[in-house]
Amino acid sequence: DAKTTQPNSMESNEEEPVHLPCNHSTISGTDYIHWYRQLPSQGPEYVIHGLTSNVNNRMASLAIAEDRKSSTLILHRATLRDAAVYYCILSAPQGAQKLVFGQGTRLTINP
């Protein structure tokens, strides 16, 4: 399984943008990049995924480097509810998948 590397923790202020980085230098040409987050005492929650192009949804944006060896999850305006552990995961494009979770980045939002 291709490996991802994320900072252990990050801190930001409420209502400011947050950029969460992820390195995945061994990504294969067909691997998708997924982001999930886990709020305290809850199961993980899907955030966004992409392959090559940048992606936007109501929760966040995903910026993927041109060589695909890194990506950045962007929360445009952080709220206290965004405090969670964020996981960057790679997965194969088809068939049964297992999400291989790393240690993730623990995001703290200051009021």
Add this chain to the structure above:
Amino acid sequence: KAGVTQTPRYLIKTRGQQVTLSCSPISGHRSVSWYQQTPGQGLQFLFEYFSETQRNKGNFPGRFSGRQFSNSRSEMNVSTLELGDSALYLCASRSTLPGLAGSSYEQYFGPGTRLTVT
């Protein structure tokens, strides 16, 4: 639409016993995956079921098993419990497998079952 439900939410068992955990996926979802979460190892994939067949399996001993029923509900069983099996067991569902018609990459997780082995 109701989310993924898992029962029971909390469970205490003794070493050597066995346990069965249940997961009801979102209505219409046909794929169910199971994960184990511990403070030391983090989130680890156990297995995935689709159309009552196990499609993928993680690196867990044979004491961990599962099955899926025709209504897509799934159960996982752990036999001969060990102290190290204490964990949060999470179930996730999705509509179908990626690559198939109507597929989605999003997996929806339930709240988990907290198993404590004493």
